[in-house]
Amino acid sequence: MTPDGDPGAGLGTRTEELLALLDRLDDPETVLVGHGHGIHPVLAAADRRPDRVARVVYVAAGLPSDGDPAVLLVRDETVRERLGHDTTPLPPPRGEEWALWGSLAGLSPDDLARLDRLAVPQPARTLTEPLRLGGGLDRVPAAAVMCTADGPGVDVVEMLVRTGPPRFRKLSGSGWVFWELPSGHWPMLTHPAELADILVRAAAGEGRRITLGEDRPSYEEQEFLLDTQEHPYERHGRLDVHLPDREGRRPAVLFVHGGPVDADRVATPRDTPFYRGYARYLAGLGAVGATVDHRLYALTDYARAAGDIADTVETLRSHPLVDPDRIALWMFSGGGLLAADWLAAPPPWLRCLALSYPVLGTPPGWETVERRFRPVTALAGAGALPVVLVRAGREHPAFAATVEEFLAAAGKHGMDVEIVDVPDGRHGFEALDRTDASREAVVRAVRAVLHRVGGAE
Secondary structure, three states: OOOOOOOOOOHHHHHHHHHHHHHHOOOOOEEEEEEHHHHHHHHHHHHHOHHHEEEEEEEOOOOOOOOOOHHHHOOOHHHHHHHOOOOOOEOOOOHHHHHHOOOOOOOOHHHHHHHHHHOOOEOOHHHHOOOOOOOHHHHOOEEEEEEOOOOOOHHHHHHHHHHOOHHHHHHOOOOEEEEEEOOOOOHHHHOHHHHHHHHHHHHOOOOEOOOOOOOOOOOOOOOOOOOOOOOOEEEEOOEEEEOOOOOOOEEEEEEEOOOOOOOOOOOOHHHOHHHHHHHHHHHHOOOEEEEEOOOOOOHHHHHHHHHHHHHHHHHHHOOOOEEEEEEEEEEEHHHHHHHHHHHHOOOOOEEEEEEEOOOOOOOOOOOOOOOOOOHHHHHHHOOOOOEEEEEEEEOOHHHHHHHHHHHHHHHHOOOOEEEEEEEEEEOOHHHHOOOHHHHHHHHHHHHHHHHHOOOOO
């Protein structure tokens, strides 16, 4: 694609250029490759010419949906904010500034100099204009070349397919193939021969496929792994409160789901057997089990989700059957980053923070998360706040690395951290590994949390 001469050019401009090129080609079936934010015009063009595109290939690229602008991929908060109100072309980075777009892993000084020499200003609207898809793309096979020094690997995709938002289910089956390269964001510079070979083979439909068997775990459908009984519950906005059959004010545990999740997901997290099961189990032990639907719909939504959690906690503490001075927060998976605010300045009524297979730092590809949400950095203010951490032995390496960094920092600060290990458990082990060991881990973690909130007897 040629550089845009028009400073006001947008995603639509690049899409039209690509469509014009497709229409001039004699071969009716073409493979389109999109690198980084370049996947946006590739998807838009394939959506409008599905009969002329044999396959689209994502290289170090996100998975944008209809309505997503490419600015969501920019890894610098200042630049994202600038693009929100400034329509002048974005000057190209220089040197180490190229990390704005992705990992520099493997790039030599000569590579950076080449990027500096060839780069031109980028029209702002190519990044801010939303992608528009009309359904044609669903007919086009796809391949993804995942650069593991720049973002997640295939194991994370498989996790999302099995236990994540429903929109990821399309990545399973014959329509998608996956490849990995141990590269940063520019594999065409760091691994040119390997990338060329992968592109040829991916164009032919080769690659790893993700399949789901009949025993596919599902948070939406699968019952909780522990036996629970229904308890009266109340709905207050985003909050559900499951009440024990006990008199007086009781301690409360708020379960905070991970994400990002789909905005139109059905069932929402608090209505799934998974989170409802946790809340009911707590209620059966004499505590208040609470769940929340927060709005973590994208990696850039952590501030909004944090506001939802703060509001929900205040609603929970004001409930007439809740002891406002005996509260615990229990965060799962990607919700772990939401722990940062509570670690930085824990209120006296927060008796415990629990974390299950959490993400506690920014793995490759998560750089768009605001700097505020860094639990390791926040530990300096945590004081004597107890932490219960449920650790999956077969955790995804990128997530496991953030947990180990957190534990090392917690040790330096002398924090009270109780670790509940599930040696053979995977991320989301309650759904994926319904074993006695998984059940025992949940029971142990619940007891540890209840002990720290003063018990539920």
